Amino acid sequence: MKLSTKHLLGIKDLQKEDIETILSTAKEFKEVLQRPIKKVPSLRDITIVNLFYENSTRTRISFELAEKRLSADTINFAVSGSSAAKGETLLDTVNNILSMKVDMVVMRHSASGAPHFLAKHIPAAILNAGDGINEHPTQALLDAYSMTEKFGSLKGLNVALVGDIMHSRVALSNIYLLKKMGANVTVVGPPTLIPKYIKEAFDINVEYDIKKGLQWCDVANVLRIQLERQNQPLFSSLREYNLSYGVSRKLLESLGKEITIMHPGPINRGVELDSDVADGTQSIILNQVENGVAVRMACLYLLSDKN
C-alpha cells in the first residue's frame, strides 16, 4: 500500500483512496494498541525528528508515542533551547539534522506553508503537524477516524464545524477531508469568524445561528477560539462569545435530538464549550485523542521506506 504523495503536507493533496488507506491502516494499528505488548517493529532503523516551532501537547505526544510504538528512533526538537533561538534559519536547522541521517521529519510551525517550503529543499518525507492557519492533516484524519468509528461511514454524515473558522487549520483540513469523503459540511459561527469566500470556494453551507446549525448536524466539531491569531478583536468579549456561540448543556437539551460533540483541543472551557458538555456522554473528545496515535502510526508507516 502506497500513498499517492511522498509527504503529508495537507489533506488538499490527498486522493480519496489515500484517506481510505490511512483510515484502514489506522484500524489495524488501533488493534495493536489494544494488545498487552503495544509495539511492532514496522519502523525499526528509521529515525524521525519531531520539529516543534510552536506549542503543542496532544500532537507532539501523539506523534512521539506513535513513533515509539512503531520502534522508530526519535529526536525531539523544541525551538526554545535550540540554535533557532540564535537566529539559525529553518533550512539550516533541518539540513544539519538531516546530515545526522534522519529519515522523516514531523513539523509544526506558526508560519503557513513552512512544511511545503521544506519539502522543496530536503529529501526526507515531511509530515505536517500543523502550519499556521493553513492545515492540520493528522487532526482531520483522526477526526475522520473517530466519526467513522461511531457512525460507520462519513458519506452523507452532517458535520458542523463550529466557531473560529477564520483562524483554524483544523477547519480547513476537515473541510477538505469531509468533502472528499462525501459528508455534508456546515460552518457555524459569527460572521466575523467565517471567511466570506468559504461557501462558494468549498461548496459548503454557512450558518450564523448556532441552534439551527446544531439542529441540522449529526456531529458538531467545536473549534478553539484562537486569540493568539487575532490581530484585532473580532467579538466584544469572551463572555459575550460564550453567550452567543458557546455550546452549553442547556443549548444541547433544547435541540430535540442528540448530537455528538468533538473538539480538537486545547479547550477554552466556558468559552466555546462548557465543561459539562466537554466531559458529558455526547462527547468523544478523548476518543479523538486516543485514535490520534493509531492514525499517526498509519501516516508514518505509509510514508516510510519500510512500507
Ligand code: CP
Ligand atoms: N489538537 C492539537 O493540535 O492540539 P495541540 O496543539 O496540543 O497539539
